[in-house]
Amino acid sequence: LAGGIAHDFNNLLAMLVLNIDMALVHYRPSDDVTRYLNSAKNAAHSAKTLTQQLITFAHGEISIRQPTHLVALLRKTVPLALSGSNVRGEISAAPDLWPAEVDAGQIERVIGNLVLNARESMPAGGIVTVSAENVVLRADDEVAALPAGSYARLAVADRGSGIPPETLCKIFDPYFSTKRRGTQKGMGLGLTICHSILGQHGGTLTVDSRVGHGTTFHVYLPASRQPVAPAAPAALPVQPRAGRILIMDDEADLRNTVRVALAHVGYTVAAADDGQAALDLYEQARNAGQPFDVVLLDLTVRGGMGGLEAIKALLAINPKVNAIVMSGYAHEAILQDYARHGFRDALAKPFELEKLIATLDRVLGA
Structure with missing residues (x-):
């Protein structure tokens, strides 16, 4: 049922996005109409993300993966997740950051969910710090049972109120949320889906949090030695x-x-x-x-x-x-x-x- 609904919805979104693209041809980038059309296009992409979340949670999702520069995904996704808010994003990355073989749309979804969570943890405003570095795990490193090897590690850190220890162990459970009822923008599936997507990529998601100091999520993705297209x-x-x-x-x-x-x-x-x-x-x-x-x-x-x-x-x-x-x-x-x-x-x-x-x-x- 979920797959059939998503199929029909994706057909509608395809018509919407293609018509917006054709309309954009007729306007200059500086025109107000261009801004409105791009806003509509961003909304269509958000709708696509919601559809894919439904599919992923219903019965998993087959990834279409290729070697990808992760910094490009960060620069695209972080500003979108923070747009219209009083929270600012800071992005830093190792200049020699290894690429990873990923489904770009799925990893954008992971990054967007994590940044949105960080944004919502600071209702009075603040800074979300997003960083990327290379790490080599040894056999005796205990990172969610990941095998030894080379990984690209992304970190999304906020300066919010933090998550209590008794709550921290539950945050990847479906429908669990630290937000008050009525303030939740999703269905409590965001972190569960992030964890699932990264597991399908051979990586993982970990979290560190201190009450009163903030929370940091770490994304691990196996590094790829293949050239990026x-x-x-x-x-x-x-x-x-x-x-x-x-x-x-x-x-x-x-x-x-x-x-x-x-x-x-x-x-x-x-x-x-x-x-x-x-x-x-x-x-x-x-x-x-x-x-x-x-x-x-x-x-x-x-x-x-x-x-x-x-x-x-x-x-x-x-x-x-x-x-x-x-x-x-x-x-x-x-x-x-x-x-x-x-x-x-x-x-x-x-x-x-x-x-x-x-x-x-x-x-x-x-």
Whole structure:
């Protein structure tokens, strides 16, 4: 049930985010309208976070991980979590901080939850200190039973009232909160979800607190020796694109939104509402000597052929087909293991226009 609700909600968010991105193209960064649109976009991302929390707590979540510079996540997430408050954030990091192989969205969620907790512990205002450093744990180090090895350690420290010892051992329990009833902004799942996410990443979350002095949460993530991929461009690409794209999605509004967005940047786009219709269009275009360069396939189609069945048929027609799987079910294992099924890449809904174009560029070898 939770997965189905999240799937539908993520489809709606995808339409919202893509339409905001297209609207932003028509305004300068200094325009008031740009500020309003960016505020709406931030709200959509917050809604995405809530959806993923529901999925994570309901039955876990499959991570889409890649080597990541953690400082970039801190610089993005900390200001958002503190916006509109009287609490200031201070970020410091080792210049040679090791990257970690993480699902960036999930780790942003962890950081955001911890910073929000720190913010709420200081209602009169104050400073949240966020730091990052490299640590090497030995076999005799006792850090939540983590194995010996290299870790990136993040610390989120507040100067609030602290947590009493009798309470400290319960803070990772579902629905437990140190806040008074009526002041809680969440459902008491924040720290439980943080602990779960970090455990799935091979790391952990620890806490130190002194009454009257404040609280510090430590995030441990296994360091990665793999190179970090270049960051996607921060702005919409200036150069127009060229190519023929086929999109298959059973949600008419989302299908049309993606079609218009891709046409806006120069692609020629055709659309189908299920896998069989996509196969028909693909074969027609191929027979006419105008084959599609990339096919975008929604994984789940109600009452019709979905992406998994469609990719098998497409591979039979053309073993070199460039296909991208899309899904509003962020916990789907196929988003992590897409290549094994014949896809060239994967997109979890909702996605921004920049993300969509960057994925197409990657598949097309631009």
